[in-house]
Amino acid sequence: EAEVAQSPRYKITEKSQAVAFWCDPISGHATLYWYRQILGQGPELLVQFQDESVVDDSQLPKDRFSAERLKGVDSTLKIQPAELGDSAMYLCASTQTGTDQETQYFGPGTRLLVL
Amino acid sequence: GDSVTQMEGPVTLSEEAFLTINCTYTATGYPSLFWYVQYPGEGLQLLLKATKADDKGSNKGFEATYRKETTSFHLEKGSVQVSDSAVYFCALSPNTGGFKTIFGAGTRLFVKA
Numbered sequence: 001e002a003e004v005a006q007s008p009r010y011k012i013t014e015k016s017q018a019v020a021f022w023c024d025p026i027s028g029h030a031t032l033y034w035y036r037q038i039l040g041q042g043p044e045l046l047v048q049f050q051d052e053s054v055v056d057d058s059q060l061p062k063d064r065f066s067a068e069r070l071k072g073v074d075s076t077l078k079i080q081p082a083e084l085g086d087s088a089m090y091l092c093a094s095t096q097t098g099t100d101q102e103t104q105y106f107g108p109g110t111r112l113l114v115l
Numbered sequence: 116g117d118s119v120t121q122m123e124g125p126v127t128l129s130e131e132a133f134l135t136i137n138c139t140y141t142a143t144g145y146p147s148l149f150w151y152v153q154y155p156g157e158g159l160q161l162l163l164k165a166t167k168a169d170d171k172g173s174n175k176g177f178e179a180t181y182r183k184e185t186t187s188f189h190l191e192k193g194s195v196q197v198s199d200s201a202v203y204f205c206a207l208s209p210n211t212g213g214f215k216t217i218f219g220a221g222t223r224l225f226v227k228a
Contacts, residue, residue: 006158041221042204043218091159102210104159104161107158109157
C-alpha cells in the first residue's frame, strides 16, 4: 500500500539553528499539506500546495518558516532560526485528485525538539 | 470561523465496554465530517467519514452519524479492545474549495485488559 514518506523521524536541535524536513507524498497526489501538531493538540495547517504552487500559507510564520515543492512532487519545510516553541510534531499529508479529494493520507511525522 | 470541539480525555475503559467520544462542530454550509485515529508513534489515518446530513460512517466496529440539527458527529463502538487504544481526532472539511481540514484537539483512549 502506498504511503507518505517523511524524514527524519526525529530531530533534536538547538535554538537559533536551521532545520529541514522532507516529505514524499503518495505518487500521483497533487495536493500536499504540512501540519504542526503540538503535544496534546490537533494538527494545524501550516501550508498547502497544489502541484508546485502554494494554495494556503496563511498560518505559516514566514519570518522563520519556508516551504517549497519545486517539481510538484516531494516537499521540504525549513525553519531558520528554530525557537523553543517550535518543538512539535510536523506532519505531512497528501490528497488525491478526482474522487475523494477530502481524505488526507498522513506520513508518520517528524518529531522536533528544540533545546 | 469553522471549528471542531471534542470531549477532553483521557478516556479509560475496560475491554468490551461501550465507547462514546463526543464531537460538535461549527461551520457555515455543509461540511464533510471525519474521524481520524493516531496510534502511538504513527501519523493520523482515516477511520470513517460522512459527507452529508444523516449519513452514517462506519469502519472496524466504529460508527458515527452526521447530525446537522445538533451539529454533532459522535464516535461510538459497542465493544472496545485493547488494540483500540489511541488518540481519536474529529475533523471537518468545509467544502468551500481547497479541501482544507480542521481538526479537533483529540481524545486519548486507554483500554484496559
